[in-house]
Amino acid sequence: MTQTIETPSGDHLMLIGGERVAAAAGEWIDVTSPGRRGLSLGRTPRAREEDADRAVRAARAAFPAWRATHFKDRQLALLKAADALEAAAEELAQLTAIDTGNALRPQARPESQTLVALFRYFGGVAGEFKGVTLPAGDDQLQYTRREPLGVVAGILPWNSPLMIAAMKVPAALAAGNTIVLKAAEDAPLTIIRMAELVAPYLPDGVLNVLTGYGAEVGEALVQHRGVDKVSFTGSSRVGHHVASAAGERLAHVSLELGGKSPNIVFPDAVAGDRLAATATGVLTAMRFTRQGQSCTAGSRLFVHRDVYDEFLAELVSQVDRLVVGDPLDEATDMGAIINQKQFDQIKSYIADGRAQAGVEVPLDRSEQVPDGLDGFYQGPTIFSAVSNDWRIAQEEIFGPVLVAIPWSDRDEVVRMANDSHYGLAAYVWSQDLTAALDTAHRIESGWVQVNQGGGQMVGQSYGGYKSSGIGREFSIEGAMESFTQIKQVNVKLG
Ligand code: NAD
Numbered sequence: 001m002t003q004t005i006e007t008p009s010g011d012h013l014m015l016i017g018g019e020r021v022a023a024a025a026g027e028w029i030d031v032t033s034p035g036r037r038g039l040s041l042g043r044t045p046r047a048r049e050e051d052a053d054r055a056v057r058a059a060r061a062a063f064p065a066w067r068a069t070h071f072k073d074r075q076l077a078l079l080k081a082a083d084a085l086e087a088a089a090e091e092l093a094q095l096t097a098i099d100t101g102n103a104l105r106p107q108a109r110p111e112s113q114t115l116v117a118l119f120r121y122f123g124g125v126a127g128e129f130k131g132v133t134l135p136a137g138d139d140q141l142q143y144t145r146r147e148p149l150g151v152v153a154g155i156l157p158w159n160s161p162l163m164i165a166a167m168k169v170p171a172a173l174a175a176g177n178t179i180v181l182k183a184a185e186d187a188p189l190t191i192i193r194m195a196e197l198v199a200p201y202l203p204d205g206v207l208n209v210l211t212g213y214g215a216e217v218g219e220a221l222v223q224h225r226g227v228d229k230v231s232f233t234g235s236s237r238v239g240h241h242v243a244s245a246a247g248e249r250l251a252h253v254s255l256e257l258g259g260k261s262p263n264i265v266f267p268d269a270v271a272g273d274r275l276a277a278t279a280t281g282v283l284t285a286m287r288f289t290r291q292g293q294s295c296t297a298g299s300r301l302f303v304h305r306d307v308y309d310e311f312l313a314e315l316v317s318q319v320d321r322l323v324v325g326d327p328l329d330e331a332t333d334m335g336a337i338i339n340q341k342q343f344d345q346i347k348s349y350i351a352d353g354r355a356q357a358g359v360e361v362p363l364d365r366s367e368q369v370p371d372g373l374d375g376f377y378q379g380p381t382i383f384s385a386v387s388n389d390w391r392i393a394q395e396e397i398f399g400p401v402l403v404a405i406p407w408s409d410r411d412e413v414v415r416m417a418n419d420s421h422y423g424l425a426a427y428v429w430s431q432d433l434t435a436a437l438d439t440a441h442r443i444e445s446g447w448v449q450v451n452q453g454g455g456q457m458v459g460q461s462y463g464g465y466k467s468s469g470i471g472r473e474f475s476i477e478g479a480m481e482s483f484t485q486i487k488q489v490n491v492k493l494g
Pocket residue numbers: 155156157158159160164182183184185212213214215217218219220222233234235236238239241242255256257258259294295296396398424464468469
């Protein structure tokens with residue numbers, strides 16, 4: 001049996017220039033567990049501008065030597081770090097469950113495994129951040145160098161901190177940048193622990209971690225002239241602001257923002273024994289086992305009218321079996337919502353949906369609270385007969401709330417799917433290759449999956465269209481574009 005880690009407590013310090021430090025002003029933020037209201041997890045420093053400046057200086061100081069390091073050594077460092085993270089994977093998974101409320105079995109463990117896999121992947125391809133040579137004649141040497149940008153500020157959300165950190169840290173470091181990570185105020189503990197585990201393999205200052213509020217230390221990083229690139233993952237609202245602030249001083253910027261992704265079910269995906277498998281796939285794509293707190297949640301479900309009732313009945317029956325409970329319990333399918341604000345917001349969307357004329361509610365376990373637990377627990381809700389222009393169909397709820405909409409014609413469903421200011425992910429369910437790929441190609445989203453609904457695969461491209469973001473950091477090509485800049489060198493020989 002797996003041993004449960006001790007409940008975190010005490011002061012969880014930041015990492016700046018290889019030192020474990022508190023905030024310069026000596027201020028703190030209390031950390032609590034979403035799964036157990038009132039359970040203290042200790043406190044983290046409330047960093048402000050002065051701390052951001054110190055971390056950026058440390059990262060700048062470490063940059064020249066790190067960029068000059070042979071890629072084999074950066075590779076080795078990342079691979080050793082991956083081994084250390086793998087040895088601590090269960091600890092990191094449990095810490096994720098405690099810190100974020102994400103259930104251990106379906107979400108937190110896969111997340112810590114993804115962290116390890118991405119350190120290995122980007123460690124492995126560290127030598128690929130390279131340029132090209134132009135065949136410009138024997139008296140010319142014309143080549144490009146892919147040079148690191150410098151100091152990257154990685155700003156993280158709370159919903160899956162390790163996974164998002166894994167999408168930034170190893171790629172940025174493999175390319176020769178140094179990094180300052182800003183953990184989300186609601187889920188900082190796994191990031192601090194990850195840094196502790198990785199730090200022994202990196203020179204001081206190559207990886208730095210700050211904790212604190214977005215409006216304080218986050219803003220200070222975005223504005224800091226010593227930050228060459230802002231790599232932001234979070235809400236579209238804050239993302240717009242980050243883009244304009246970084247744009248003002250012409251800093252590089254990548255934005256991974258929100259989504260309201262479509263799940264499109266064709267009649268043949270429901271035929272015979274495919275019914276159950278497609279429903280399970282939609283359940284996964286909706287990220288119910290992350291309480292819907294995922295930017296790629298397929299939260300708008302479009303089902304063909306011919307199979308609408310049959311499919312919805314199967315989906316409701318599967319979703320209704322999900323166990324809501326303590327994130328650390330192996331039996332739990334759905335853990336807790338991150339905080340009171342998010343919890344209240346989800347409830348207000350449900351009230352708004354219920355108030356719409358003609359809406360149907362085939363499943364609503366939103367008031368379900370597991371016995372003996374006092375946390376932000378929220379069972380799944382499915383709305384049916386929804387109109388695509390209602391708020392619950394247009395706005396990102398970031399909770400376990402799915403809206404179902406019938407369709408009759410492929411053009412109509414593509415139009416409805418694209419009628420959103422978001423464009424992050426999409427899921428198409430059909431055995432008809434032409435119908436599936438025609439739909440996939442016409443959807444305005446950065447990532448379309450056909451007949452599967454899982455998370456990002458190591459090595460794939462990932463990023464948003466429209467208000468879901470700018471830039472692609474994931475994949476080797478994305479990382480090359482996002483974490484390096486090209487220098488052309490032309491030499492006259494002889
Ligand atoms: P958020 O935008 O409120 O916060 C994200 C981070 O930005 C936090 O660390 C926060 O402290 C910081 N921040 C806030 N204001 C800032 C400012 N003025 N300057 C600099 N930093 C600031 O988002 P959240 O509530 O933590 O996360 C949920 C959102 O993140 C959802 O919209 C979700 O879709 C999105 N998200 C997107 C992806 C993706 O890959 N596209 C992944 C995960 C989450």
